[in-house]
Amino acid sequence: MLRFLRRTLGRRSRHEYEHERHVKEGQRASVHINAAGSSALSLMCRVALLDGSDVSVELPKRARGQQLFDQIVLHLDLDEPDYFGLQFMDSAQVPHWLDNTKSIKKQLKIGPPYCFHFRIKFYSSEPNNLQEELTRYLFLLQLKQDILSGRLNCPFDTAIELGGNALQGNEHASLLLLLHLYTICLTQLYLLQ
Template structure:
């Protein structure tokens, strides 16, 4: 990870991480690890190892460097094309129009149609070509760097922005997805958010074997359970999601990197895992306001 960041001259590296995937790890065919690895199975034909955006801030305007924004734009582009960033047709067309402006420059009808025939940016793109090109025409004169900013501004307003679903079952056996964001732990049915547990409501997160536990403060409501339990595909998948929650909470909510002995609301008995690295607050303070010196990089 450090080699990649050094090669890219990436200063806001805490927003990024390493992803290791294999279809057998969960029902969603995705298992995410930050800097730790699950033991790979004997069949490695479907293994993927990638450098990815790990923490999605609520406001991409907090990203101080042009290179960071460009890498975020590439992640949004990938999430859009593989269907993980779902949205309505109008939003999809607008996102792709900003991508075209970034990649091709100003509108050219013939070039636009040729490019959209060769490149697949979004599912069902063939039904959106006309709308994409019409929107691209409006972006005349916008630079690639500004196109990145506008792309991220559209993406951050989408319900599935930065969402990495983890398949689970609730206490009644209903299939749901869990996800963690800057604001807390979310519960989805398909792509519809049905519950939000903000960090302020959560007393503790833990796991026991393949069961993920959310313990709430009593003040949340007298009629509510103080402990919610979700069953996941395996202990490894459950622990992986718990570690992601630990890191998200530390990065977005703590003022500084937690000390080795520091016990947070996400501490789990028997586990000494903690977030390692600068928090977002430290990162923003370190980067200061805006870019002091433009960094040249190849798009």
């Protein structure tokens, strides 16, 4: 009888267990943002940023995609958020963009924690029109990731020049070169279509 009472009374509620798991997941991230009112009715989202760091955001259970995106933009202090979006993978590892008008839980079937990638959603047709240095830097990081992953082809001469600039620590020259490469890739994409 005592064994039964100990098992019954010793059990934690499901909400307590879920909250503890969310807190543990959030502690693995480099930054934790608590935007949820009550911790029992929250969902945990992890966002991988372009610089390799990740942010853990705790949101209300019925939060829409715009709330998560706004928290990330606020964290990054980004003035030009129109170019960016949050991407997630479905169970078949197919990437999808998070719809800012819909509930997060209805769009993702895998989670919690719900995992996202902060990425460039819309490329500017004129990269010289990017106003903020942070936006240009994030474009640089995205292009660098795309070249290294093989999503973007880079001519050999340009790759050598990029590597030299990276070794010298000359990020400004690398940025200009990547923006030039970016315009070349855009013209190739337009020609293919």
